[in-house]
Amino acid sequence: MKTCQTLAAVALLGVLATASAVPAAAAGQDQPLAALPQTPSLDVASMDRSVDPCVDFYQYSCGGWIAHNPIPADQSSWSQYGKLYQENQAYLWGLLEQAAEPRPDRPAADAQLGDFFAACMDEAAVDAAGAKPIAADLSAIDTLDSKAALPALVAHLHSGLGSRGMMFRFGSGQDYGDASQVIADAGAGGFGLPDRDDYLDTDDRSREVRQRYVEHVAEMLGLLGEPAGQALADAHTVMAMETTLAAAALTRVERRDPAKVYHRMTPAELQQLTPSFDWSAYLAAAGIPGIDVLNVRQPDYYRALENLLANKSLADWKTYLRWHLVDAAAPFLSKPFVSADFEFSGRFLRGATELEPRWQRCVGLVDRDLGESLGRLFVEHTFSPATKEQVETMTHLIEEVMAERIAGLDWMSDATKEQARAKLDAMRNKIGYPAHWRDYSSIAVRRDDFFGDVVRARAFESHRQLAKIGKPVDRDEWGMTPPTVNAYYDPSMNDMNFPAGVLQPPLYDPRSDAAPNYGDTGSTIGHELTHGFDDEGSQFDADGNLRNWWTPEDRAAFEKRAQCVVDQYAGYTVVDDIKINSRLTLGEDLADLGGTILAYEAWKKATAGKDLAPRDGLTPDQRFFVGFAQWACGDERPETKRLRARTNPHSPPEYRINGVVYNMPEFARAFSCKPGQPMVHEDPCRVW
DSSP, X not given: OOSOEEOSOOOOOBOOSOGGGSOSOSTTOOSOOSSOOOOOSSOGGGOOTTSOTTTOHHHHHHXXXXXXXXXXXXXXXXXXXXXHHHHHHHHHHHHHHHHHSOOTTOOHHHHHHHHHHHHHHOHHHHHHHTTGGGHHHHHHXXXXXXXXXXXXXXXXXXXTTGGGTSSSEEEEEEETTEEEEEEEEEEOOOOSSSOTHHHHOOSHHHHHHHHHHHHHHHHHHHHTTOOHHHHHHHHHHHHHHHHHHHHHSOOHHHHTSGGGGOOEEOHHHHHHHOTTSOHHHHHHHHTOTTOOOEEESOHHHHHHHHHHHHHSOHHHHHHHHHHHHHHHHGGGSOHHHHHHHIIIIIIIHHOOOSOOOHHHHHHHHHHHHSHHHHHHHHHHHHOOHXXXXXXXXXXXXXXXXXXXXXXXXXXXXHHHHHHHHHHHHHOEEEEESOSSOOOOTTSOOOTTOHHHHHHHHHHHHHHHHHTTTTSBOOTTOOSSOTTOSOOEEETTTTEEEXXXXXXXXXXXXXXXXXXXXXXXXXXXXXXXXXXXXXXXXXXXXXXXXXXXXXXXHHHHHHHHHHHHHHHHHHTOEEETTEEOOTTTXXXXXXXXXXXXXXXXXXXXXXXXXOOOOOBTTBOHHHHHHHHHXXXXXXXXXXXXXXXXXXXXXXXOHHHHHHHHHTTOHHHHHHTTOOTTSTTOOSSOOOOO
């Protein structure tokens, strides 16, 4: 996407034409959409032509949109991507309501979707249940009679709600050393705060976050019936344990280096790291007793976990488990739990002032747990074969441009160019939806058991992931559902993935002229392609293996050019005195720049020899760049800006536009910008 992910181990921003041109599908949506709105891929009403594009191109392109689209009360940010995402949800809402009608002729898959949604929407039944849905798991925690019994219980808790990585995260992933195979994957987890730095930094905001977190934990434990004094003491216990784990965890920047998160071990070697945790018991309870190898992403984290296992009392561990259980379950319980969860995570951390309406949360949950079944309906109604073919053609043309640019690089040797071209040729493109739909028929969905539906669906996914271990990789599998307004590149798969949800107007409009389509979707395609050659993706070869295919001299030349981007973005202010962490955002910044260059050149090739006329007072080149900029129109609350500055590998929207055109002489020519103006870089950064 433009808030894409590179799935080395394994983002939302949306439109506006004029307010009158868009049906009631955004903030305050109170009924389903019967059809998706047909909004233009370039909206002149979203611009602010009083601004000089050579001074602030983002404001020139998006000032009108921002002025007429304030952040909704239930959102922490609002954007072209976010608005399209909500429109997709409102359309899915209508499809799910139809599927929920108890007709005798309903197809089984539709009945499953509809009953899941209906159970979620029955708020009265959810409120009546209170905390009863987690009573059995709370009892299992309370009756734990020794730390030796922890592994089996944790495996059980992981298989249901997942408990947001309680103690650690365990699943499956491609072997970085042999991308054709799936191995077990043990990662860090067990935090209730968004980032390990939240536990460790000493600035005023971090201290406030920790204080409010302790209060939040105490409040949630109080909802389980703990007396106030005991709940507060237990909250401090949780904070102390999580802080110990956070201190041993890698930073987000460190985790961007694949070599730092690849430590192939046998279960016996992992057992040596954590002698107080019986891994054979955990693996047996998880249903995978026979594994012989796994990737332990952060060995130091597991050493810290061992320290806690050896030195913290059984009572402390019960407190820790009780908190993480209720934290994971809260969104699916009664109003007091949902409200407490929102007040901390939504209002305090992100600045939203209202909880999203229940229909939207329920649609999102169906998409999460039955996503390809729901995606099948979405694709049938919204994504034509012609659109798929058009996007495939655009993708192939952008790949041709990349091949030409690789061949013409003056800083790369022929030996490395040969490897880069082999990687490009091997890259797969997934457009719209999977080749084969996932079968969810084994999940028992009951219209009167919402919490049970969630647990059974999560258990299905947990078991599906673990069942991959020791088997060949399924290279047709997707990591996103078709309605998702996002995209990603996976370096282990060496593939680009563009769900149907991100290929809707205004991001891609089949009726539009080519300029804004290439500016928006074309730059998204180029963005994902460039991820295969950014500072992280470039460490994986054509087959998806973590392997150095560079000469030392070429690698040094690449890093010198990347440093130009690091230095540029480090100077941008996010909010207050917080600057962009440009080492964290480097991969996305490189992809933004490289992807836009590729899209521009591909557009020129696609329209060569054609008589392109100005439209709406914009030349064709200007339409390309405004189309490129308008995907990012949006705004964020200050709380969200602070949070994302710490956790988000993407730069803020305005810099994802201005930071790119600053490095493109093609932009300066299009708008007749003069040397010395803010959008003109005298010595542009260029990598690919």
